[in-house]
Amino acid sequence: MKQEKEVLKLDQLCVHFPVRGGVFRRAIGSCRAVDGVSLSIKRGQTFGLVGESGCGKSTLAKSIVGLVTPTSGSIFFQGNELNSNLLTPEYRKSVQMVFQDPFESLNARMTVGAILEEPLVIHRLCGKHERSKRVAKLLKQVGLPESAAKRYPFEFSGGQRQRIGVARALALEPELLVLDEPVSALDVSVQSQVLNLLMDLQDQLGLTYFLIAHDLAVVRHISDVIAVMYLGKIVEVGPAKDIYANPVHAYTKALLSSIPIPDPSAKKKRILIPGDVPSPINPPKGCAFGNRMNSPNYLTSVDQELKMEKVGAGHWVLACPCCVHL
Amino acid sequence: MRDKQASQALLKVRDLSVSFTTDEGEVEALDRVSFDIARGEILGLVGESGCGKSVSAFSVMRLLPRPMGRITNGKILLDSKDLLTLTKEEIRKIRGKEIGMIFQEPMNALNPVKKIGEQIAEVFLLHQGVSHRQALDLAIGMLDEVGISDPANRALEYPHQLSGGMRQRVVIAMALACKPKLIIADEPTTALDVTVQAQILDLLQNLQKKNGSSILLITHDLGVIAENCDQVCVMYAGRIVERASVQTLFKNPIHAYTRGLMASIPRMDGIPKNKLMTIPGIVPALSQLDQGCRFAPRSGLSHPVNSLQRRPPFKEVASGHWVEACPVCTKI
Numbered sequence: 001m002k003q004e005k006e007v008l009k010l011d012q013l014c015v016h017f018p019v020r021g022g023v024f025r026r027a028i029g030s031c032r033a034v035d036g037v038s039l040s041i042k043r044g045q046t047f048g049l050v051g052e053s054g055c056g057k058s059t060l061a062k063s064i065v066g067l068v069t070p071t072s073g074s075i076f077f078q079g080n081e082l083n084s085n086l087l088t089p090e091y092r093k094s095v096q097m098v099f100q101d102p103f104e105s106l107n108a109r110m111t112v113g114a115i116l117e118e119p120l121v122i123h124r125l126c127g128k129h130e131r132s133k134r135v136a137k138l139l140k141q142v143g144l145p146e147s148a149a150k151r152y153p154f155e156f157s158g159g160q161r162q163r164i165g166v167a168r169a170l171a172l173e174p175e176l177l178v179l180d181e182p183v184s185a186l187d188v189s190v191q192s193q194v195l196n197l198l199m200d201l202q203d204q205l206g207l208t209y210f211l212i213a214h215d216l217a218v219v220r221h222i223s224d225v226i227a228v229m230y231l232g233k234i235v236e237v238g239p240a241k242d243i244y245a246n247p248v249h250a251y252t253k254a255l256l257s258s259i260p261i262p263d264p265s266a267k268k269k270r271i272l273i274p275g276d277v278p279s280p281i282n283p284p285k286g287c288a289f290g291n292r293m294n295s296p297n298y299l300t301s302v303d304q305e306l307k308m309e310k311v312g313a314g315h316w317v318l319a320c321p322c323c324v325h326l
Numbered sequence: 327m328r329d330k331q332a333s334q335a336l337l338k339v340r341d342l343s344v345s346f347t348t349d350e351g352e353v354e355a356l357d358r359v360s361f362d363i364a365r366g367e368i369l370g371l372v373g374e375s376g377c378g379k380s381v382s383a384f385s386v387m388r389l390l391p392r393p394m395g396r397i398t399n400g401k402i403l404l405d406s407k408d409l410l411t412l413t414k415e416e417i418r419k420i421r422g423k424e425i426g427m428i429f430q431e432p433m434n435a436l437n438p439v440k441k442i443g444e445q446i447a448e449v450f451l452l453h454q455g456v457s458h459r460q461a462l463d464l465a466i467g468m469l470d471e472v473g474i475s476d477p478a479n480r481a482l483e484y485p486h487q488l489s490g491g492m493r494q495r496v497v498i499a500m501a502l503a504c505k506p507k508l509i510i511a512d513e514p515t516t517a518l519d520v521t522v523q524a525q526i527l528d529l530l531q532n533l534q535k536k537n538g539s540s541i542l543l544i545t546h547d548l549g550v551i552a553e554n555c556d557q558v559c560v561m562y563a564g565r566i567v568e569r570a571s572v573q574t575l576f577k578n579p580i581h582a583y584t585r586g587l588m589a590s591i592p593r594m595d596g597i598p599k600n601k602l603m604t605i606p607g608i609v610p611a612l613s614q615l616d617q618g619c620r621f622a623p624r625s626g627l628s629h630p631v632n633s634l635q636r637r638p639p640f641k642e643v644a645s646g647h648w649v650e651a652c653p654v655c656t657k658i
């Protein structure tokens with residue numbers, strides 16, 4: 001049984017970006033990229049976050065690693081609240097990120113050894129000799145030969161580069177890895193190699209993952225808990241098997257039904273969602289998804305404050321009258 | 327069955343080879359590729375990046391980058407007209423009229439400084455000899471057909487004002503404007519979200535049924551293949567390694583590469599956290615290809631010298647089910 005210790009907790013986290021306009025570039029509105037997200041991730045878990053592009057997944061990830069300052073709300077790490085101005089070196093050390101595109105996230109002018117050493121240098125963790133030993137160990141952990149340290153990123157394939165990205169994130173022995181679409185830039189046959197590596201590392205090192213992906217089959221495969229995000233808000237969160245077997249929110253249902261299944265004899269009913277995700281600059285009032293679906297009950301959601309309601313063990317849903325029928 | 331299909335085939339590609347001149351010398355991107363598309367049929371080309379899917383599509387459209395890319399061998403017959411012998415002017419009359427193309431990245435396929443209505447109207451102006459006013463009306467009709475609301479006003483907008491899904495609808499409207507016999511869709515939904523992907527594929531299927539056209543659908547997503555195609559070709563390193571109807575291919579894949587590809591994707595009905603099957607190594611660089619079975623280095627199976635040195639024959643193992651018969655890679 002896994003330890004039920006909470007690693008990360010977000011409470012009503014909001015990230016709003018100002019929209020500037022006019023002669024003086026004054027803020028004339030705000031883009032609600034992340035709008036009141038609360039979640040909790042336990043140690044050793046993989047927390048999967050899914051949603052369409054533009055729903056705020058990546059902004060949420062960036063605010064967790066401190067690349068974006070939240071507008072309001074709080075982040076708790078291992079029970080301690082973080083002040084957004086006081087992201088301590090300890091916190092930065094414990095939370096590392098793996099980026100989507102392995103071709104752009106590695107410095108082309110540095111050798112792989114230098115890339116892997118850099119976090120150790122910045123955090124003044126060990127001496128030069130010790131560092132090269134650590135680099136060798138990291139390369140071995142991600143399944144690359146020791147000789148890779150002397151080579152440059154362009155000499156590696158996409159899958160190998162993503163391994164280097166993972167090794168760099170592991171250099172500081174973090175607690176939590178934020179994985180932003182770690183396999184979406186890779187070929188199918190290489191994707192499974194990297195997913196297996198991530199699962200192995202989690203077993204060996206007891207890592208906690210915050211995984212963002214748009215491939216719902218990938219998320220299902222490696223996640224324990226899954227949250228579905230729509231227009232800056234989490235609309236449903238719960239254990240992976242419950243989300244996939246018994247989705248409650250209309251958006252989750254539609255999202256799951258739109259995955260193409262690699263089996264020509266599979267019969268399925270597809271729920272087509274019309275249109276696109278609305279702009280978070282002027283989000284519709286009330287339930288944003290009900291608005292997109294022209295749901296008959298949409299108008300009843302306009303004047304309500306939508307709250308998360310429990311529908312099962314650890315399974316919560318944003319209870320809106322048009323998308324959820326309990 | 328197969329002979330009957332072949333006689334009805336709209337497009338026949340025979341022994342097509344394509345070379346590119348690169349810094350590393352001459353590389354062969356396609357090695358004697360053959361396939362047919364019957365009328366009203368959707369043929370899927372599936373494979374990983376660099377396997378030659380897009381080069382096949384660009385060859386049919388005669389859009390290979392010049393002077394680097396050259397067709398060195400083979401025939402491409404559209405209704406028994408050899409596209410490779412046509413002059414520039416002749417092929418321009420076919421592009422857009424008889425063959426429509428849908429590209430992967432809709433933003434790059436559209437002209438950013440031209441209104442979308444004008445861009446679609448161009449197709450009618452070029453191929454149907456109508457007046458500008460008529461062409462615009464036809465363009466608005468096309469926008470309506472691809473499910474864009476308020477088409478008369480949308481026609482006046484620029485590509486940047488539309489979302490990704492909308493832009494792809496515009497590209498589809500352009501490709502289908504002259505009701506071409508053949509539509510080539512090169513990864514039409516790769517840049518889109520799953521929900522929008524479902525909309526676009528649904529639209530494409532409906533229009534295809536309505537017009538009775540054939541589609542060459544290129545994708546790396548086996549799910550998209552399974553749900554949309556009639557026939558499938560699996561490509562690896564510039565060759566077709568397996569060709570079958572979609573039911574046969576998914577029920578009874580024979581080549582080790584096809585089986586590896588199918589086993590390595592996480593499935594919605596699989597057991598979570600299970601180790602995924604992997605294909606070791608990476609897709610080989612085109613400059614380092616062997617003459618023999620090209621999957622040999624990644625198959626994890628030891629190959630006899632014979633199948634390493636000579637290309638295995640392309641054999642029909644069951645009715646309509648063809649496979650590159652490397653004795654090791656096709657042994658189940």
